[in-house]
Amino acid sequence: MPEITRKQHPTPPPINAVVIGRNEGERLKNCLKSLAGQVHRLIYVDSGSSDGSVAAARAIGAEVVELDLTVPFTAARARNAGLAALNDQSDTSLVQFVDGDCTVDALWLETSSAFLADHDDVAVVCGRRREQHPEVSVYNRLCDQEWDTPIGEALACGGDALMRVGPLRQLGGYRESLIAGEEPELCVRLRQNGWRIWRLDAEMTRHDAQITRFEQWAKRARRAGHAFAEGAALHGAPPERHWVRETRRALLWGLALPASLLSSVMISPWALLALAIYPLQFLRLSRAMPLEQAFFTVLGKFPESVGVLEYHWNRLRGRSRRIIEYKSAG
Structure with missing residues (x-):
């Protein structure tokens, strides 16, 4: 440096x-x-x-x-x-x-x-x-x-x-x-x-x-997901790959895995055991960060995935998303 x-x-x-x-x-x-x-x-x-x-x-x-x-x-x-x-x-x-x-x-x-x-x-x-x-x-x-x-x-x-x-x-x-x-x-x-x-x-x-409040935190995470998706759309090509990984993680942990697990439960109740992948992910992250940060990192993928979907849905309709406000007035 x-x-x-x-x-x-x-x-x-x-x-x-x-x-x-x-x-x-x-x-x-x-x-x-x-x-x-x-x-x-x-x-x-x-x-x-x-x-x-x-x-x-x-x-x-x-x-x-x-x-x-x-x-x-x-x-x-x-x-x-x-x-x-x-x-x-x-x-x-x-x-x-x-x-x-x-x-x-x-x-x-x-x-x-x-x-x-x-x-x-x-x-x-x-x-x-x-x-x-x-x-x-x-x-x-x-x-x-x-x-x-x-x-x-x-x-x-x-x-x-x-x-x-x-x-x-x-x-x-x-x-x-x-x-x-x-x-x-x-x-x-x-x-x-x-x-x-x-x-x-x-x-x-x-x-x-x-x-x-939890609601404020969730809105902020949703806004982050929207930013990830739009950033990846703008600069996701190599060599930048800007926010591509973050977008994919939000969709994987916040949408794809839950949807897959729910559909599997309809076939066999034993599929509920697969939900253990979330506490396992929490344990993996907790080795590198504080426990509360690891917990909310895992939990945050759900509102982040909503933000990603919002961006792409509005993009398909040719619309722009207004800002997502989460703060209280001073």
Whole structure:
């Protein structure tokens, strides 16, 4: 892994920030305050909030972009709107994308911008995203475990990342039709154009999921399945094979195996013994991850498979799926 070094740069590129959100309440205020004074321009893109987010953002000093909600909302469209608002910034500038339910670590922008200054072939750098309150629910803990990804060169980033503006503009930004998984899809295109993605062992953001109910978790898993299917449809061909394995696993464990077992039971009750394949899979996974994570990884394949089927059903009908919301208002 390249070392994070500090070179002397007489004219460092300006760092701007684009924050997106809707009805994030206090979470948004905390997010914007964590960036205020650290960036050249602070832009907040609002997606129809009814909780006073727009006024609160302006009071903190952010420039506000209000999305036209006559067009179906996606986070990708909101991020592109924030990027478009930086039209007076050169392609050498940097932009920190942040979700409105996150706060940014005080040292992150200094650390990440120094890394980009020393590594000209890296377009995106991200760090450690941690869940703010993992003790509140098992679902928050699952998010915290999900954020714990390997350090070094990566295939993709999440919603929080520092990026070079030039490559983003050259590729047309995020794919606005995606209801989820827009960052990994963007990273696929960046890598195809010779850029690299890097994850640093440095604190980046604190995320406040507020997932306290099973229903919320299941919707989030369903949304992930939809993202897997659409990502595979876009970039599933070799050599990328983007999210092909994840899509197949969702269909295998969440649909094909249950359907096969149910049909077998109609022939012989002994077929119920085959249901042991699920606890066996749980035991196999538990050797590499915490027990609760292994359990929900197995269970999650059922809502994921629903998301996969939703994507393909809508694709056959020529329709687009609106976003799958699972969060509570701030």
